[in-house]
Amino acid sequence: MELIWQGIKSAFILIFSGNKEILEIILLTLKVSGIAVIISMVLGIPIGLLIGLNNFKSKRFVITIINTGMGLPPVAAGLFVSLMLWRSGPLGIMGIMYTPTAMIIAQVLIASPIIAGVTLAAVQQVNPKLKLQALSLGANRVQVLWILLKEAKLPALAAIMAGFGGVISEVGAVMMVGGNIKGQTRVLTTATVQNVRMGNFDVAIALVIILLILAFIVNIFLTLIQQRENMTWYQRFWK
């Protein structure tokens, strides 16, 4: 018990002391996970929309693949990216193994299916007649997708939250492709594992607290967008 208490006390001292290394780890974590989620959104949301709103022959099969991807073990994603980026691998020439770029690629591989799958499920819940209504009002294909995405805004934001939650807490893949190199590829999760291994529980606790606070802040922000009153530009402008 003393160990835990001592650990928590030291953690807070560490957090508020403005430790440079911790700060770097936080920034890298936010950078890697943030970029990975943005890329995953760019890939996952349109894929989810297109699959959800269109009927084609192998739709069920494609949905099954995406659903499988949603449960993709991070180590599998890490292994796949490692094999691709390894010096002798197909993309080894790029020389990005053990860099933040490799970590981002691995995280995109994990988050994209999550975002695509949740978006897909979300747009399938939207009244299909709204698509007809949008078309009848003269909307083009992009305008239809956009308006239906806005209809599925709440669950679509849940998709982003799920995607962010998936990557920020992930350790296996980033450890494999990033290598947990101090000052270069060390993020909150890998640093936590490292410090537990070394018995530095105070640092590990501090890192986990920071990780939780970061996840909490990002989710507060997304929840506010998701749950806010449906205010329009018109209302915001005139209020």
Added chain:
Amino acid sequence: MVSKILEIIGLEKKYNSGFSLKVDRLFTEENKILVMIGPNGSGKSTLIRIINLLESSDSGSIYFNDKLITGNGVNKIMVRKEMSTVFQEPLLFNTSVYNNILMGLEFRGKKISGSKEIFNYLIDKLKIKNLLKRNPKSLSGGEQQRVALARALILEPKLLLLDEPLANIDQLSREELRNDLFDILRATGRSTIYVTHDRNEAMIIADSIAVINEGRIEQFGLKDEVFRKPASEFIAKFVGVETLIEGIVAECKDNVCRIKIDGSKNDIFAVAASADQGTKVTVAIRPEDVILYNIEMNPGLSSAMNSFKGEITEIQDLGIFKKVEIDCGFKLVSFVTQNSIERLGLEPRKKVLSSVKASSVHILAGRALNADRQF
């Protein structure tokens, strides 16, 4: 010369369910209102979706504004931008009423500034001025449909498609909205195809009427023609003909035919160009064409060739009208006002005299009326 805004020729669409839609010819003219009337599942909404290019047909041609809009190479979005549709459900989007109204303009890359006048007219006429900031979810069904109508009308489309826009609204709101909508349609003179299964709406607003049943246009013509001269028993019933009597043509002379009615000593006279003697026919009489007299008062000579003595069997309250059923050897139905009921002292088992002009009696085609699908 009035030009056709829409013309459909030889259109066919088959579904896996076995249902098929077949329209040999249908058209509507500029600034006129075509009402498509028919029972649920008859294919009215399907036809609207095909006209709006939301569904494709298997064969046939649709000309919109003299341009062919079926087949390959048609820019569907451009065509849709010249129409606008209001469906049975309001189908509003999860944004403010104001944004919903402007949505079609937004899709066209247009600004509100160019449509300010019609916007103000519509929100005033449709009584939604105070709802602009609200989310549609907080509105009643009637209010939502008002917004949907404003959203379609603000686009000032060349052709307005209204697919039973009043069907899902409660009776009280429906009548109010119907009046407001019909005022707007009359005031703007917009070319419209209006789908309904309510013959009263058709009677009020239509210029021409197409009666659709089981995917076929059973009759298409001017309003009076369809209401006065229904082409089949089905249409007659659908357009509110309450009296349908089977008989045999006894003779025809000077464009007036005498129809002998089975089991009745009363013959019925009908104005008809010709009918073969001995042909089995059904005669149709609209209830508003039947005039009732107190039997004790001699109505004197009149131009009505048909006058029948009979006994009232039932009086039903239909709101504005009372439906009076009379047994004259056949069932005759008349619509009268409460005032007439009181003046004539009408009540069940009371004997009355009823009269109908021969020109108000319509002879329906042949005997095999229910199998009549030649249209």
